[in-house]
Amino acid sequence: MSGLxxxxxxNPRPHNPAQTRRKAGTGRTTGVSRVxxxxxxxxxTGNRPAPGTPTKPRRTTQPQPRATVLQQGSCRPAVPxxxxxxxxxxxxxxxLGYYKTRLGRRHGVIKWNDEYDFGFYVHDVPVAILNGPxxxxxxxxxxxxxxxxxxxxxxxxxxxxxxxxxxxxxxxENG
Numbered sequence: 001m002s003g004l005x006x007x008x009x010x011n012p013r014p015h016n017p018a019q020t021r022r023k024a025g026t027g028r029t030t031g032v033s034r035v036x037x038x039x040x041x042x043x044x045t046g047n048r049p050a051p052g053t054p055t056k057p058r059r060t061t062q063p064q065p066r067a068t069v070l071q072q073g074s075c076r077p078a079v080p081x082x083x084x085x086x087x088x089x090x091x092x093x094x095x096l097g098y099y100k101t102r103l104g105r106r107h108g109v110i111k112w113n114d115e116y117d118f119g120f121y122v123h124d125v126p127v128a129i130l131n132g133p134x135x136x137x138x139x140x141x142x143x144x145x146x147x148x149x150x151x152x153x154x155x156x157x158x159x160x161x162x163x164x165x166x167x168x169x170x171x172x173e174n175g
Contacts, residue, residue, distance in 0.1 A: 080157075080158055081157075081158035081161060081162060082095065082097070082157050082158055082161055085097060085098075085100060085161060085165075086098065086100075087110075087161070093111060093112040093113065094109065094110070094111055094112070095109070095110040095112070095157070096108075096109055097110075097161075099122060099161065099164050099165045099168055100165060101165055101168050101169040101172055102169065102172075103169065103172035103173065104126075104168070104172050106122050106123060106124060106125070106126075106168060107122075107123040107124070108120070108121060108122050108123065108161075108164070109121040109123075110157060110160070110161075112157070118153075118154070118157060118160055119147060120147065120148040120160050120161075120164055121141070121145055121146065121147055121148070122138070122145075122146050122148060122164060122168075123144055123145055123146075124144055125138050125146045126168070126171045126172065128171040128172075128174055129167060129168070129171040132170075132171060132174065134167055134170075134171075136149075137149050137150070137151075137167070148160075148164055148167075150163070
């Protein structure tokens with residue numbers, strides 16, 4: 001009969017005096033931490049693991065943006081090309097980075113003057129470009145620094161970087 005009453009009225013857990021302590025003079029009880037069965041004993045270090053136990057290494061750098069796969073019907077990835085290629089914005093109108101190809105890279109600067117006016121600069125242009133069919137596209141503004149002129153100006157920063165990288169790739173392959 002007691003089993004049926006316990007089932008109907010919800011038998012509370014039997015009181016175990018080892019699991020509670022009375023605070024002196026208050027009448028309140030505090031829970032005592034219990035060790036789970038099968039867990040290794042730990043040193044008295046609070047919530048930290050005991051010294052010498054392996055821990056998960058902390059991430060020290062920020063995650064890098066990943067290239068996203070284009071889904072059918074979308075025209076551009078979520079991350080801009082200039083960020084995927086490692087360019088960084090150093091002020092409101094200046095970008096620094098490298099024009100990268102399979103065969104080499106060149107330091108570059110992009111200055112944004114107006115909504116559609118970008119100045120693309122390349123440092124240390126290969127001689128093969130200057131002597132090739134696109135040599136007229138590069139104007140030396142300082143020793144070793146060239147501004148790129150376009151027959152059809154790129155519509156944005158991303159397409160300009162891509163075009164300059166294509167020119168450099170052709171020069172590295174042919175020269």
